[in-house]
Amino acid sequence: MSRELRIDGLAHAYALRSVLDDISLRLTAGRTLALVGPSGCGKTTLLHLCAGLLTVQKGSLASDFLRPAVMFQQPRLLPWKTTRDNIALGLKATGMRPAEREARAETMGRAVGLDKLALDLFPHALSGGMQSRAALARALALSPDLLLMDEPFSALDIGLKGQLHRLLLDHQTEHGLAVLMITHDLMEAVRLADTILVMAADPGRLVHRVELTTPARQRGESDIYRTTAELLQEPAVCASFGLDLPRTGIATGCHHRRSGCAVLPLRACSSADGAGTCAATPAPRKKGFSC
Amino acid sequence: MTLLRAWLAGIPAYLWSGWGAIASLFLFFAAWEAAATVYGVLILPPPGTVFSTLAGLIDSGTAWPELAVTARRALTGLALAIAAGSVLGMLAGVSMTASMMSRPLVTVLLGTPPIAWLVLAMLWFGASDGTPVFTVFIACFPVIFVGALQGTRTLDGHLREMASVFRLPARMKLTDLYLPHVVSYLFPAWITALGTSWKVVVMAELLSSADGVGAALAVSRSHLDTASTLAWICAVVGTLLAVEYLLLEPIKRELESWRQQDAGGLT
Numbered sequence: 001m002s003r004e005l006r007i008d009g010l011a012h013a014y015a016l017r018s019v020l021d022d023i024s025l026r027l028t029a030g031r032t033l034a035l036v037g038p039s040g041c042g043k044t045t046l047l048h049l050c051a052g053l054l055t056v057q058k059g060s061l062a063s064d065f066l067r068p069a070v071m072f073q074q075p076r077l078l079p080w081k082t083t084r085d086n087i088a089l090g091l092k093a094t095g096m097r098p099a100e101r102e103a104r105a106e107t108m109g110r111a112v113g114l115d116k117l118a119l120d121l122f123p124h125a126l127s128g129g130m131q132s133r134a135a136l137a138r139a140l141a142l143s144p145d146l147l148l149m150d151e152p153f154s155a156l157d158i159g160l161k162g163q164l165h166r167l168l169l170d171h172q173t174e175h176g177l178a179v180l181m182i183t184h185d186l187m188e189a190v191r192l193a194d195t196i197l198v199m200a201a202d203p204g205r206l207v208h209r210v211e212l213t214t215p216a217r218q219r220g221e222s223d224i225y226r227t228t229a230e231l232l233q234e235p236a237v238c239a240s241f242g243l244d245l246p247r248t249g250i251a252t253g254c255h256h257r258r259s260g261c262a263v264l265p266l267r268a269c270s271s272a273d274g275a276g277t278c279a280a281t282p283a284p285r286k287k288g289f290s291c
Numbered sequence: 292m293t294l295l296r297a298w299l300a301g302i303p304a305y306l307w308s309g310w311g312a313i314a315s316l317f318l319f320f321a322a323w324e325a326a327a328t329v330y331g332v333l334i335l336p337p338p339g340t341v342f343s344t345l346a347g348l349i350d351s352g353t354a355w356p357e358l359a360v361t362a363r364r365a366l367t368g369l370a371l372a373i374a375a376g377s378v379l380g381m382l383a384g385v386s387m388t389a390s391m392m393s394r395p396l397v398t399v400l401l402g403t404p405p406i407a408w409l410v411l412a413m414l415w416f417g418a419s420d421g422t423p424v425f426t427v428f429i430a431c432f433p434v435i436f437v438g439a440l441q442g443t444r445t446l447d448g449h450l451r452e453m454a455s456v457f458r459l460p461a462r463m464k465l466t467d468l469y470l471p472h473v474v475s476y477l478f479p480a481w482i483t484a485l486g487t488s489w490k491v492v493v494m495a496e497l498l499s500s501a502d503g504v505g506a507a508l509a510v511s512r513s514h515l516d517t518a519s520t521l522a523w524i525c526a527v528v529g530t531l532l533a534v535e536y537l538l539l540e541p542i543k544r545e546l547e548s549w550r551q552q553d554a555g556g557l558t
Contacts, residue, residue: 051456069457076453080471080549089467090457122549142457 002029003064003145005050005178010059011203012045018203019045023059025197025206029145032172032179032216034193036186038241042204043182044073047150050180065178069144071152075131077123083134084109084119090142108137112167129160136164140171149181153188165192169217186237187228192216196231200240208236297545305541336518345522353507354526361503362530364420365492368427369484375428376435376484377477381469383436384443393440400433405491413499423495423503430491431484438480442473475550478543482535489531 005027012020019042027033035043048054049061051070069090077086084105085092091101109119112133123131132155139147153161169192172179183189189196190212198208210231214223231237238245320338327337336344348354383389408429412422446469454468496505504523511519 048452053452053456070453072449072453074449076449078450078467078471081467089459092467093457093459093463138457 003066003178004028005063005065005146005180006060007050007062008060010046010049010056010061012042012049012054012057020049021203021205023204023206027146027178027180029065029178030172030176031195032181032193033195033197034189035180035182035197035199036184036189036237037199037204038201039184041199041201041240043199044150045204047148047180047182051148063146065144065146067142067144068146068148069139069142071135071139071147071149073150073152073154075123075128075135077131077134077138079123082120082122083114083126083130086123086134087119087137087141090138094142104141105137108141109134111140112137113163128155129157132156133160133164136167143175143177145175145177147177147179147181149179151183152181154183154185161188168192173217186231187224190224190227190231191219198234198237198240200236207240208234294542294545298541301541301544302537305544309536333515333517336521340518341521341525344518345525348519348522348526357502357504357507358526358530361492361496361505361527364423364496364503365427365488367420368424368492369431369488371424372428372431372435372484372488373481376432376480377439380436380439381443381473384440384473390440390444393436397433397436397440400429401437405430405494409491409495409498412495418499418501422499423492423505426495427488427491431488434484434487435477435480438476439473442476443469445476446472474546478539478546482539482543485535485539486531489527493527 005025007023007025010020010023011018023046025033035046037043045054047070049056050063051068077083078089081089084102087109088096088101088105091104092098096104106116106119114130114133114137118126118130123134126134132152136152139149153164156164165188168179171177179192181189181192194212194216196210196212197206198210199205200207212219212227232243235245237243323335324337324339327335332340345354383393405426409422409426412425412429416422416425450468454464459468492503493505493508496503497509498505500506504527508520508523511523
């Protein structure tokens with residue numbers, strides 16, 4: 001049986017302020033799940049819960065994954081260690097020998113486009129993009145089976161973003177890792193994810209779900225643009241981001257998709273697959289959704 | 292080993308950078324000389340006389356043993372204060388409650404003048420080595436404790452989260468996360484404490500001991516020998532400066548090299 005992250009009825013509150021309410025999702029090995037939502041909708045809280053940085057207050061969270069890794073919004077590199085040692089940090093924690101972990105860090109660093117010179121520098125001498133790449137390398141060096149990412153590429157220019165997207169997809173194909181990523185960039189979500197969950201704020205909850213069946217590596221640019229545009233026409237998505245509902249919707253038929261489970265042109269939710277993936281979602285509540 | 296090599300290699304350039312300091316020292320000697328000519332030899336002997344007295348003390352073999360005794364007492368007290376202060380300060384820094392509770396206690400310790408501790412120490416330890424050692428310890432401890440506490444508390448919470456996500460074992464958290472950060476707070480505290488220890492030990496010896504630089508000062512005072520008093524003062528200050536600038540400062544530079552690489556980055 002493949003490994004799985006299961007979240008059921010998860011709720012979280014900071015003091016009296018409820019930030020997450022009734023979150024349920026499944027993430028299996030080899031799949032990418034993108035959580036999209038406006039700032040402050042509890043995405044990061046959800047990720048911190050998954051990473052074990054917060055204790056679960058209500059609901060359940062179970063993970064079979066053995067080697068989870070996290071890539072934070074900020075690079076969070078140790079300023080007193082060289083980039084190479086930073087990349088090797090997780091490996092050092094596993095007790096790997098210095099020579100071996102340094103070689104591994106170097107390979108990983110090279111894979112994300114950091115040359116020998118950059119690896120010998122301290123993080124503050126690197127540009128923001130290089131720091132992000134080092135943080136990605138640090139996470140991937142562990143060869144994780146679950147990768148949690150919190151708006152990992154938001155500080156990068158589009159060229160670099162593209163490079164790292166490809167790197168991530170290659171790594172995923174090769175190692176079959178599951179990715180839970182948080183982003184507020186819809187297009188990034190459409191580019192990388194197999195499932196997109198849209199969140200709304202106050203309290204943070206899931207309001208919309210999109211399944212994309214075309215494998216991420218086979219999606220064409222025009223498909224991605226079109227799908228993103230169509231996603232933006234969805235009433236639930238517009239409401240979540242506080243956008244005005246478009247007056248002239250593209251003919252996506254979003255009217256008959258009030259159920260909330262969109263079938264978008266990337267041919268999502270083929271009935272068999274749709275049943276398989278969506279059946280695991282618990283019975284919908286009124287404000288929730290179902291397919 | 293690399294630390295030692297870097298230290299040795301850094302000394303020439305470091306000394307060369309000291310010309311400005313030397314120039315200002317010579318200005319000070321000139322002012323001293325001028326004041327000496329105004330007030331006369333009995334009140335303020337000129338630097339030349341003082342240094343020849345010092346040279347005489349060194350030649351006759353009286354200087355080194357006294358300095359060694361004083362150094363032993365100061366360093367014992369300082370070592371105890373460094374060990375206790377660093378460890379306890381870091382432990383207190385890890386816990387919010389402990390740091391809140393220790394703050395007022397440390398303020399009390401810092402606020403109590405060393406001379407008050409000295410009187411207590413004389414009552415408790417008599418004329419033994421315990422008196423100067425204890426006084427040095429109690430004068431240095433709060434300085435180091437606060438340094439360690441501040442250092443631990445100011446560690447970026449983001450990095451702590453990162454460390455727990457990457458499952459750093461406790462020992463690695465200490466050596467790779469806390470210590471490198473805390474050292475930049477601890478080291479200045481250690482240097483301050485070193486200065487304090489050296490000053491306090493002389494004071495303690497002056498009042499409580501029969502040997503050491505402080506006792507020698509007491510003797511020269513009773514002989515109204517201003518020249519040898521100043522000679523002893525020069526010996527004490529000179530040793531402190533030598534230790535601080537030749538040993539500690541280069542080590543500090545090496546430890547903080549990651550901080551000083553701002554120029555020449557790729558950004």
